Amino acid sequence: MKKNSVSLSVVAPVYNEEQVIEKIIRYWFEVLKNDGISHEVVLGDGGSNDKTLEILERLGTEHTNLKVVHAPQPSGYGNALFSAIYATKGEYVVMLDSDGQFDLADYAPMLERLQKENLDVVTGYRIRKEDSFVRVFADRVLNLIVRIMFWLNQKDTNCALKVFKGDAIRSMRIEARAWPTPTEIMIRLKAHGYNVGEMGIKHHARGGGETKLRVFRTGFEMLCFLFYMKFKLRLYRKKVINKL
């Protein structure tokens, strides 16, 4: 069996993060260098029109294992993220957001658990979230709905920090354009019978820049999308449709 030459791929979607992106990418490379693991960083650009791409190009000359993939437009979180995922080659893949809310260093215990228990994915759940009350509340409600509808046992399916076996995540197709993506990943992995674990991780306030998230629009999107997935799962199990 051919061994992947890159062991760990770090993926994230990026959109207009000129204020924080350089600091974050440099930090990631520092973490990965310290851990001594062979790695690559793949970013999925959702159509940034500020200085983000310039900054990344400059960083690319310093770090040859930094790759930027452009998602087809019009883009959202989901397809920006997956454009990057499909371009990865690592045996393991870590996904997270590119706005400083998660500490990449937290991947290490998650990866350890993945390897030790031979899981296909370890998802984080956010402890003590540094977020506005509305967002925390919305997330909790969402999680409850997801757990009831899909019988998922995870505490925080929409947490963006997850560690996967590379082949498992690369074989996934996703349909959500924007916010529901991390949850969609969990729903599909469960439907296909993959082994899932979870681990508590720290959540930080955004490092700078501003959030692109509007709570009500995304709440509506999420509910519609969950309903759609539930319906789709049912049709798939009844063999009315061929693929999930």
Added chain:
Amino acid sequence: MKGPDKTNSDIFLSVVAPVYKEEENIEAIIRNWEKVLEKCEHATEIVIGNDGSTDRTKQILEQLTEEFPNLRAVHSKQNGGYGDALFKAIYASRGQYVVTIDSDGQFELSDYLLLQECLKDGYDAVTGYRMGKKDTFLRVLADRALNVIVRVLFGLRYKDTNCALKLIKGDIIRKITIEARFYPTPTEILLRLKEQGVRIGEVGIHHKERVGGQSHLRLIRTGWDMFLFLIYMRLKLFLKRTRVINDF
């Protein structure tokens, strides 16, 4: 598998059909089709999608492909359903135009000329509507109900959406992915073509009773599943338009 466009400009017409356990009929039908195609002045091919038939269908097809150089068959190991078998054959086709048809003798392949004639009015695809349908009362009723539902949900007025006999430009149909496993496939094709803005014409065609073999259709379950599937398509369209999902 769907891939870069494989239109072979030498082949004008691909006749494509799914087949499932038709050992009684399939030889006579293919011979009839080959006779019809002989009259065509351009190069043609027939591509059959064998949906994992467990009778002698596969062996019969293998013998026939040796006899007819323009006949090909794609054999699925498992039963993936009507839509799955049809589209495996479509993806393997190479003609400029593709005619989809059923392999149980209900349609006259020569009616493809009627569809072709309609193309002159500037359409990229033509769908047939069965005139004088020779079906059980329940099936006629089900088909009528289907047309009404499609009109209500999608605002499309077709006389016979689920008619299997359709003519579509090759490069257009080979880019489509379908999801339905069983009988809604012809309707799904129409919906997806419409969503892409393809101009579709409609023409009356002949319909005969199935000759020999047996229908693998269980009506009530199929009716309900078709309804659910159409609701699913409508929901998908809504989610695509409100940009919740990426693709239709």
